[in-house]
Each structure stands twice: as structure tokens, then as C-alpha cells.
Amino acid sequence: MGPVYAFFRRWRDHGLVREFHDRLRRKIREQAGRDPEPRAGVIDSQSVKADAAVGADSRGFDGGKLINGRKRHAVVDTLGLLLAVLVTSAWSWPSSSAVTTRAASTCCPSAGSWSGSSPT
Template identity: 50%
Template sequence: MTERRAYPSDLKDDQWELIEPLLLEWRAARAEGREPTTDLREVVNAILYVARTGIAWRYLPHDLPPHTTVYGYFQAWEKDGTAEEIHDTLREQLRKKKGRRILPTAAVIDAQSVKAPPNAPDATQGWDGGKKVKGRKRHIATDTLGLLLVLIITAAGVQDTNGGRLVVDELAVKLPTVTKAWVDAGYKAKMIAHASNLGIDVEVVSRGAEQKGFVVQKVRWRVEQTFGIMSRYRRLHRDYEALPTRSRSMIHWAMVNSMSHRLWHRQAGNGTTARQGSCDNGLAWY
């Protein structure tokens, strides 16, 4: 790798060691006898640079690989599922590191509306009357550590209840071990009944009538924490991707960066173990 000054978004050596085997396996399956010339670590560094700074691809610094090359890999890893596979692998490693079962048994479900780019197809965006946002909606499920389990991108006009049905459908297929979920009061009986038919008991966590302003909600704070992690990446402040599938991939790479940092941080013994909030209420076994 050509020597250059490191950017704050660059992967540390230990972070790269977590990701490298999966990308080398991906490359080996497609080598076809050709000698590779692109440094995959630098490609990932460039993707993370875009994610953290929010710049357009063509504005990548010249000491990183050409933007056409980087976007080509980003697109390929989205289409063949490599980005999601890396994400899910690191999630399993982090759950194991935290002393949890590899396959979670509980989830926290929520949604977030964000503005869409001007070049987004009309069919992929809509109007969220509650949040007063025209764009797309991110429907997610996390485990009780705040790690992403399911991510679905829809037009912002899709109601949380309908999006929640899509989320539990995917949970039932992808992670049938999940039998418990928590949601806010925006999810109605239709979604709860649908989840019950799939073997998932959904509990609504509502704000108390006496609560004013921001109040940490039992268990549900984990999904808010995940949205908070996303907000550290300027590319995710709004949905800048033309296609929803690209949006999913950018979020997966942001979470890969976050999880690899947490794994590296714990392996290297840097700092103390993350503080357990009082709202966990003994959920460490989920």
C-alpha cells in the first residue's frame, strides 16, 4: 500500500484484520487467474471516508483509489450481499464477545424518516405527515445491544405499523430465534397481531403521562442508540443514495465500522467495558 497520511476514518490494523479474510475470500472466488491491483483495504477506507464526511463519490481525495473504482466495489458488494455478510459476521463476533448467544432471541423495532436526494426515483420516496419529511423511511430491528438485525428502506409515507410488519416478516425468516420484541406506541394492533402469528410477542413501551421532554425508555433506548450511531456518519444524515439498496449498503458499512471499532477496542484493552444502563433490566441473556 502506498504510504499516505492517515485519515481519521481509516481502519486501524486490528479492525482490518476482522474484515480482511471475508474480502480476500470474495476476491479469490473472482480472481480468474488475474493478478489483483486494487488494495481492498484502501477501497474500504474510501467508502468509510464518504460515509463519515458525507461527500459525493467524485470528491474523494486523490490519494485514495479513483472514485469510479471505489463505487464499483461498493456497488458489487451491495449486489452480491458481501457488505451485509461482513456486517452480520461482525455482529455475531461482537455478541459472542459480550457474552450473548450468537443468535438473538429479542429485538427492538423502530423507524426513522429522512430526506431523499433530488435524483431519487419518485416511487422510492413519499411524505411522512407526522415528521413533516419528504423522503424515505428506515425501518430497523436491533438486538438488546443495539446491533442491527433487520434494515428495510421504504418511502417515508409507509406507516410504522405497515413497515413493522415487513420487519417482523424478515425477522421470522432471517432470525427465527427471535420471540420477543419491543416497539413504541406508533405500532398498532394489526402489526402486533401479525407478529404474534409469527411467534413474536410484541410489547409496546409507552411514555408515561407524567414524563416531559426526553426520557430514556425501558429497552427501547437501544434502538435510539443505533440511530444515534448512524447520525455520526454525515452521509446518513439524509438519504443521499439514488437507490434504496445503496442506502442499505451505506448503513451496513457504517455499522461495520462501528462494530469493528468496538471489537478492536475490547481486544486491545483500550478503555473500560461499556457501561450497562439501568434500563437493561436484566436483559443480558437475550
């Protein structure tokens, strides 16, 4: 393990990566003349093909898009700044919207009051 990865792992384990990201997002929002904390967001998902090297337990088949792989669920604010990401198998049950809403509520305390688009 190299020194760069060692630093990253230490920062990740202590929650510093998220802290840095959140501070930068707040600063960008303030510079844009917005409230530091978002009050609205957009929820969406994207199915992506997974390489054969990706374990079958983390892949799934999205019948709507005919893709065998994973699904990225993302929540962004109205400026397009990332708030949350959740990666699941492409086959999400009970529904993609439930998984995406879980991603929003896990990472964003005010997610319950957001309006968002339905996942595609």
C-alpha cells in the same frame, strides 16, 4: 466505475457484505458474553427529508411528522447492533409497523418471536 466500487458491487452481488456484517455482529455479541444469535430486538422507524433530486416515486409525505421524504425502518438487537434496515417512502401503507415487521421477518428468521417498540 472505480476499483473500490467494483469490489463492493461484486461482494454485494455474492452476498458477502451481509455475510461479513453477520459474522462481525456474532463475534461482538460473543465478546460481550451474549448468545451469537439475538433472541430479542427493537423495531423503530425514522422519517427523513429527501432532497429534490430524489425521485418522487421513492418519496412520500409523512402527515404525522410533516416530512416529505423517506422512512428508515430499523431492527436492532439489545446491544444496538443492526439486524435489518428497510427504506420506504415516508408514506407507508397500510402501516409503518407492518412495513417494519416485514423488514424484520425478511432479514431475521426469528423475528416473529421478538418483542419490539412501535414505530414512531
